[in-house]
Amino acid sequence: MNVKDMVRHSSLALMVAVLFLSSSALGQKAPQRISFARGATVARANGYLRGIRDEAWFVLRAGAGQHMRVEINGRGATRGMVTFPSGEGEGGPGGVVFDGILPDTGDYRIRVTESSMAEAWRGSFVLKVEILPVRESRPSTSDLEQYVGKYPSELFRRVPTLKTRLRELLGANYKSFFDRMQVEVPIERDDDTIVVRGCMAHQCTIEEAILVIDLADGKPYVALEFNSRFRTFADDRSRIPDALKHAMQGP
Numbered sequence: 022m023n024v025k026d027m028v029r030h031s032s033l034a035l036m037v038a039v040l041f042l043s044s045s046a047l048g049q050k051a052p053q054r055i056s057f058a059r060g061a062t063v064a065r066a067n068g069y070l071r072g073i074r075d076e077a078w079f080v081l082r083a084g085a086g087q088h089m090r091v092e093i094n095g096r097g098a099t100r101g102m103v104t105f106p107s108g109e110g111e112g113g114p115g116g117v118v119f120d121g122i123l124p125d126t127g128d129y130r131i132r133v134t135e136s137s138m139a140e141a142w143r144g145s146f147v148l149k150v151e152i153l154p155v156r157e158s159r160p161s162t163s164d165l166e167q168y169v170g171k172y173p174s175e176l177f178r179r180v181p182t183l184k185t186r187l188r189e190l191l192g193a194n195y196k197s198f199f200d201r202m203q204v205e206v207p208i209e210r211d212d213d214t215i216v217v218r219g220c221m222a223h224q225c226t227i228e229e230a231i232l233v234i235d236l237a238d239g240k241p242y243v244a245l246e247f248n249s250r251f252r253t254f255a256d257d258r259s260r261i262p263d264a265l266k267h268a269m270q271g272p
Contacts, residue, residue, distance in 0.1 A: 052078035052130060055150055066148045068133055070095070073141045079131040079148060083123050086155035088181060091119040091131060095146030098139035102132040109196075114138075115146075120178055122185035165215055165234060172205045173217045173232075186241055187232070190254050197245055201230035211264035213237055218268060233265040244269050 057064045068077040083089055093099045099115030106127030112118050114136055123129070133148060135141060168176045177183060188195045202219035209216045213236050221228035229246040242265050243254040251269050255261055 052080040055079055055081040055148075057152070062153055063149065063151045065150075067145060068148060069145050070097075070099075070133070070135055071143050073135050073137065075134070077133045077146075079133070080128050081131075081150060081152075082128050083152055084126045084155065085123055086185075087123050088153040089119060089121070089123050089129070090117065090151040092117045092149040092151075093133055093146055094149070095133075095135075095142075096144035097142030098136035099146055100134050100136045101148075104130040104132070121181040124185065124188055165236060165239070166210070168208050169210045169215060170207050172207060173202055173219055174205060176208060176217065183234075183241070187243070190241060190256070191243060191245075194245060194252075194254070197247075198230050198232075198243065201228055201245065211267065214262055214264040216264055216268055231265060231268045233262055233268065235262060 053066055055064050055066050066079055070077060091101060091103055093101045093115045095115060101115060101118030102110055102112030103119045104110040106125040133146060187198060191198055201221050203222045204225060205219045214233050217232040219230055227249045231244040233242045242262055244251045244265055253261060
């Protein structure tokens with residue numbers, strides 16, 4: 022093959038690659054941007070899924086400290102994922118897939134798919150997003166005490182500011198904490214604290230999470246168990262409450 026033929030074949034290969042990449046990019050769905058009417062706190066968007074492999078994307082802009090609630094209702098079982106501007110995210114089965122305080126300012130992306138745990142279907146769905154203004158207030162002692170005897174998931178759902186505080190305290194270990202809340206234990210009171218604990222499914226003796234909240238000042242203290250060894254998280258490690266030490270020692 023002479024030089025001209027080599028150049029011709031190289032140019033042809035380059036054109037094919039460019040066309041392939043262009044067609045792939047065109048095949049991807051552009052996210053639908055969700056906008057709120059002036060003064061409104063709730064916005065809705067409609068979507069359509071054509072099977073288990075299909076997906077729909079939405080994007081909206083929000084600010085750190087705002088409270089966002091994302092709900093999906095479809096003709097069949099759905100699943101949603103909210104990706105933060107930082108790249109982290111949270112999601113779950115359809116219904117309310119996110120309900121908490123936002124950690125970042127920027128564009129939040131929402132991915133909607135059919136649930137892989139249910140029968141495939143084809144049809145429409147409605148995405149409902151509610152965003153409330155920034156609120157600086159912290160839950161009062163009486164707010165927290167009322168959850169004694171209830172399960173942690175109810176506490177986190179009804180007091181979303183706790184998630185924001187845990188994200189600040191745990192950093193990269195935030196996901197590990199909630200991974201260890203798959204099996205929940207009713208919340209207990211120990212002196213002037215409440216004790217929230219759970220464990221990873223089928224790993225309750227070696228992968229646990231313990232959250233102790235001081236009712237005097239609302240400060241959280243966390244212990245995460247990795248392969249039967251605890252690691253503690255606190256703003257001031259010299260003030261680890263006795264309740265957390267007792268919980269790490271077990272019954």
